[in-house]
Amino acid sequence: MARIKPLALLVQSKKKKGPTRISATTVIFCNLIVGLIVLSLVATYRNWSRRSRNALSTFEDTHSFADSKKYDLPGYAAINTSKGYLTVELFKDGSPETVDKFLDLCQKGHFKGMPFHHVIKNYVIQGGNFQGLGAAEDWTSKVRLHSQLATSPKHDAFMLGTLKTKDIKGFELFITTAPIPDLSDNLVVFGRVVKGQDVVQEIEEVDTDEHYRPKSPIRIINVTLKSEI
Known part of the structure; x- marks a missing residue:
């Protein structure tokens, strides 16, 4: 097999493509998408937590009213x-x-x-x-x-x-x-x-x-x- 000369190797290496660069616009856009997803998850959690507290409060108030009504009856x-x-x-x-x-x-x-x-x-x-x-x-x-x-x-x-x-x-x-x-x-x-x-x-x-x-x-x-x- 014929040996490749050093000069030919140098020429071939110059022809190889370097790593593709990611533009700043793409980075900013991806960060915005991730931020929106995080904000959506936080808002969903807060809404669920608030509804759970309200449901628990309503349940406790109802039972408290029923119990107080029971014990307020004449004895x-x-x-x-x-x-x-x-x-x-x-x-x-x-x-x-x-x-x-x-x-x-x-x-x-x-x-x-x-x-x-x-x-x-x-x-x-x-x-x-x-x-x-x-x-x-x-x-x-x-x-x-x-x-x-x-x-x-x-x-x-x-x-x-x-x-x-x-x-x-x-x-x-x-x-x-x-x-x-x-x-x-x-x-x-x-x-x-x-x-x-x-x-x-x-x-x-x-x-x-x-x-x-x-x-x-x-x-x-x-x-x-x-x-x-």
Whole structure:
């Protein structure tokens, strides 16, 4: 092979192209593109962060309002009867739906003039607008049978409850006058008498007929809701 002379190598090296130069305009344009991308990402992040904070704030405000509304509900009801006053503590946490319905009916004056239509000594007094023989009369046959069953504080005397069944129109009120072991089978307990137990006992002592209906009318005059006793 013929050797290339040094002079020929020098000529060939001069003919090779050097590295391509990037113009200043291209550099500036690329920097602008990168800057715009960065600014767009920052703006997107800030907008997302602001929306997240607003959503969280709205969620907290809603729950705070719901909680405050729950705990602002009256916790007591003063029931004025023809035999005197009795005060009931409402179980807002234990029976919230029943308590809400009771409070709504109180505000509408539903219980004003309502009679206690069944009085069963050592058992319950029953009030409401139910015209037939109430459930309390049907339970009397169970009293002696279940008298030996274990009870809990929920089954104690002076508890306030209403029927579990939704078939009966209106809202029946039951106040126990003795511990009732099978109470949970029939009633939703949503309160207890904390003042005026003597009034309950006085109602319990009234004369009744063979169907446990008071011979002299006993009524609820009105109900006043209270936040504290």
